[in-house]
Amino acid sequence: MSALYTEGAPLHDASAPAGPLKERWDARRFDAKLVNPVNRRALSVIVVGTGLAGASAAATLGEGGYRVKSFCYQDSPRRAHSIAAQGGINAAKNYRNDGDSVQRLFYDTIKGGDFRSRESNVYRLAQVSSAIIDQCVAQGVPFAREYGGLLDNRSFGGVQVSRTFYARGQTGQQLLLGAYQALERQVAAGTVEVFTRHEMLDLIVIDGKARGVAVRDMVTGDIETHVADAVVLASGGYGNVFYLSTNAMGCNVTASWRAHRHGALFANPCFTQIHPTCIPVSGDSQSKLTLMSESLRNDGRIWVPVAPGDERAPRDIPEAERDYFLERLYPSYGNLVTRDVASRAVKSICDGGLGVGPGARGVYLDLTDAITRFGKVAIEAKYGNLFDMYRQITGENPYEVPMRIYPAVHYTMGGLWVDYDLQSTIPGLFVVGEANFSDHGANRLGASALMQGLADGYFVLPNTIANYLATNPRPAGMDESHPEATRTANALRDRIQALLAINGQRTVDSFHKELGHILWEKCGMERTAEGLTEAIEQVRKLRTEFWGNVKVTGENEELNQTLERAGRVADFFELAELMCIDALHRTESCGGHFRAESQTDDGEALRDDENFAYVAAWGFAGDGNPPVLRKERLEFDSVTMTQRSYK
């Protein structure tokens, strides 16, 4: 395996303050340098992506008085894929008086992540969680309320308290619209300029610091460069490397990957989350998978018939002939075990030939009991939009027939390595939201992605970036005429022409589907050394074929969706190889990373804390050279690492 990577010097987070966990965020903010309000107008920040993290960061930086340029590939910032998050957002408000606290949210997140995230970052996340809810309510986010006018809460997987705030099944939409409106308010105020249908295709690094981006105007094909004092990536996760995922069609890794190629370390790329409750795949031309919110597991029971191949309609199968396998296997958490545990259980049931629906790749998610207990009206109020969506996609009525679900790629815990300030290993390049790696370890808890995106964007980054801007303004006169900006733009034009010139026999999507299939089979819910080794070879071969045989129609100087996809898939190939190398080197199981060779007697993930309690941060060593592994050892001062158990 040594040929696959080399090992570099250990990595250390130099910006994390020492001292008691509870006081670190205060300490960091106090130590950080500030920028005088009158000086902020002279400082500019580029924010790539307009999801929860990007829109909230851009709006807040604009409010603070910085000059902000915001970029998104969609036709409006409101369409970023945070919009599709359904279930909710966690906060340690303890409004239910059920024993919740900052400490408990912190602990649940660390434990849920299977002890592969950083204590300092996660504690801060829990600390700022309450302020997020306050902020969103002030913006007019219509959270669910009780009759007395107070906010309602629900519980979510992997925890035993009710700390999740929600807006029917459209929480992400409502939070994103809140952030989007704050962003548009700053556009009107003249502090933020939004560039829609502009895709970041490279980072501009000058004298070792991130000073700008190269983007393609997706309508005209013009390659533009934008230079600023700092760059923030809020470009989301890389789940679309699997082709089929719950991500939006356009989600991609290009912004992160291009930064990686410039020296930003990529951390834990193999930590991907397979969500247990998605609508099963129905055919070969399927373009994406749709999630059914985990919140349904609050009121829904997951089961399969006891007898394999039972052809009866689900309602005709008596209770005694059903296996509520999550309740059986995990009596204390039941249907609310963490996502990784639930997904593997579903896969294992289906692998055993007990699945239902086409190809026996599905299990029932049944709300019959809840409908009987609470009435159809109450269930409709809670989950109506999800039921409608299920019916539209499958043609089946979930009020009458139990839904069928199967796991699907949903979220990526890995991402660009950042320090406590959310700064990558390239000075001046900050990474927020799903694009960074920092808070969720090897598995993310439900309703924590929205929390992290907004924590980073509203409260963390605007504080920490000031420290950088105060000490590292760009030298006078450095602008788009800098030779490095020109060089970056020219290299980008060459790459685009190279893609257009191939004119081969296969479509971009056919390559993407094949790549996704390799990863799903060999770097998905269960991984083995043998499978991963094969996958690396297959990915390399396919990548070589791609560069010799892909067919990209049209030209650059127009709206060209095929060209857009080709560039993204080209970067996915490189990422896919790194994911497999990361998964292969981590011979332990943890969270969503399940190595078949490392499991307990009853088939649960078996960690190896002695050898793997570290963040695997990978450095790019040039095309054709093996990546360099740098380890950041994880220290746990406040929690004891335990074998996770949800039994």
Add this chain to the structure above:
Amino acid sequence: MNLTLRIWRQKDDRDTGRMVTYSVEQVSPDMSFLEMLDVLNEQLTLSGDEPVAFDSDCREGVCGACSLVINGIAHGPEALTAVCQLHMRHFSDGDVIDVEPWRADPFPIVKDLVVDRSAMDRIIQAGGYITAPTGAAPDAHATLVPKANADRAFDAAVCIGCGACVAACPNGSAMLFTGAKASHLGSLPQGQPERDSRAMAMITQHDAEGFGGCTQIGECAAVCPVGVPLHVISQLKSDGLSALRPKRT
């Protein structure tokens, strides 16, 4: 099933555009309409033709990117369904299906079925927000919101900003979109201080963008994929008129 598609093709905003006929075979009823177009595009690519450009992103009915007029109806024949959630089981073998972009002056065509909807962002910029800078918020429970108000706000807040309302309206009006935001924010206690000025600012921008006036025809609410109710327009106009009334000092 086998289908005949007649699709609007237009190279860019200077081209005049035309309907072009294509056939797609072996369409599965479980495909979404957009997946059927993906299949067509794969065919076109392999035969060296230019694929059809259309907007889509989340493909689960919530981002608002998809924007097709199918057989003359914005988002197609199924009520309360964005075109990305429209499945081919609603069509039959041998159907001839017309596919066109949103058509309205404030939505210039970019290419084929892709239009420029930035006018809607500018309406939000004009006032579609509550002024609440980060960090200035009181505790979330400091203000009670009666459930009825929260629900009314939510019913309007579900707007996905797709612009189907404009495409369907004979006047090319964006009043349902604008009213949804006014009604969402204006139904909440947090939105009261700016309620009237917000409505007026958004109406003014709406008109400046070239959207037409509302004559309460209701085509907008009929095609809205998320069921934004027509009465949001009444609230928009009522709030806008309030802005004109002299205020006591």
